[in-house]
Amino acid sequence: MPELRKDPIIDRWVIISTERSKRPSDLLVEKTRSRGGFCPLCPGNEDKTPNEVFAVRTGNTPPDTPGWKLRVVPNKFPALVTTGDLNKRTEGIYDRMNGFGTHEVIIETPDHNATATTMTVDDFKNIMIAWRQRILAYRHDSRFRYISIFKNYGEVAGATLEHPHSQLIALPVVPKRAVEEIDGAQVYHGHKGRCVFCDVIDQEITDTRRIAAENSRFLAFEPYASRFPFETCVIPKVHTASFEDADEAMIDALADIMSTILKKINSALGSPPYNCMLHSSPFNTDVGAFYHWHIEITPRLTRVAGFEWGTGFYINPTPPEQAAQYLREAPIG
């Protein structure tokens, strides 16, 4: 069973895989699998994945058979496991618990070769519906504190399967990055009585220089202190703490802006590798007044090196104002 271990100095958890642990020789050959070969996520290979837990299907096709437009399955090689309990304990000065959690794969389309450029707004809508449905499935399970949803596109961004997919990991603890955002937003709210994300949105709409795309309900902008070239934040204009509270109109608008901004990133940067991360509120915490969900998209164009790892300081060679201009001018087709 994997273990969750906590750093004794920094409030940071790691997942240590104890069962399928990697030997030095295994570590050196990590590459994207199934490039041109067999793909376990393609239609017809439904028996190569665990049974689906959600799907968008055409007609009356039965589960775990072809006919799906989107399919969610448990990860066959999960980072965390759903059996057992947390069994929190100490090991001398260290804290640990069992690697309890869930790990699912959202197979975004039956088309192995689809990209954000070829996918329709309806395809994006299915993805957003799936993300919402899976979060709602875990929301009232008191064993989980936080859901991370993310997408790795391209080998450099960490994708190990080519077929378009995103992933969901449900965690028994609130991770460091979420705590940092919540703490920062809470301090700001304490001082000013306002949501810091709402204030950022107001300033960006007034300033306009960092806006990459926009629709009636969402803003896609390059953050003022972007760590990476073309780092993009997609955020609802109206204050909402939790992604899963999005209604149909919000899902429609989100699918539209995600389709637009990812197509623009692809056309401006030549379909770069990227990571996409949902930041939504933890479960069972009272952060509604000051937290504001958003999606972070970070193309992987520059390498993170010793300075960044050692300090948490980033060097960004492309000013966000300039990146936004490139994206505004980039075609979506």
Added chain:
Amino acid sequence: MPELRKDPIIDRWVIISTERSKRPSDLLVEKTRSRGGFCPLCPGNEDKTPNEVFAVRTGNTPPDTPGWKLRVVPNKFPALVTTGDLNKRTEGIYDRMNGFGTHEVIIETPDHNATATTMTVDDFKNIMIAWRQRILAYRHDSRFRYISIFKNYGEVAGATLEHPHSQLIALPVVPKRAVEEIDGAQVYHGHKGRCVFCDVIDQEITDTRRIAAENSRFLAFEPYASRFPFETCVIPKVHTASFEDADEAMIDALADIMSTILKKINSALGSPPYNCMLHSSPFNTDVGAFYHWHIEITPRLTRVAGFEWGTGFYINPTPPEQAAQYLREAPIG
């Protein structure tokens, strides 16, 4: 002039390069330079770098000529610049200041093809002496708050020049990662009245399973909550907050353990790309009772992907106990 910008939610600074800013097409071609070609760091090319600020030389050879064993020069393409002042100001709700600082290159050896495996303990001693000398050169300059020293080895780890070198960046602010370590250590010290790093050392020496190498004054161990396979911490056994206070005996012992552990990493993992980061105390802060300097070495064997970027949570496929065993058994020659 580059700008320092602060994230309005998380206490994180970034350096935005405004002058040599990268267009999308430039970003896609970042590769290690001078592979087999001209190297500006090699002997005979001293006129291709800014004038040296420190060197270890044989005989009476004049500055900026061959005859050096190690040479420190300002970075020709610095991330930060030493001219002007900080000019701290706001931009609406955002904070910024001028990109003031220094950026130096420590050319570790005249041998372009040297690696940790071929370098002698004396070579490592020169590097440690140079690091110490350069920190001491800035220590009493009140414009600087923190020195980051780091090494990127291999293209995957972010090296853009092949010739063995490390880098120094002097910063006008204490970076996020240093603040986190200091805050964590201070809280622990407040509760227990002891240095958390000293307690970690005691536990690791008692436990022995995570020790990779050791000498009379230093421990090299795999941290209990290692984020990465073969992540290694080199730390002085006796409590010291600041690297630059190391005396000759400490420098000798540090050169010995650095040489040993890097040779072991090379032999166990086939000379992998790695980052090496010095973590020492900020200037002009009273952290001596609870902070403890150390060096972090992280081979780059796994990719950091959306889950890690989105949560700050890491998945490590190699338990540190197993990594330490591989390193203990690895030859140094």
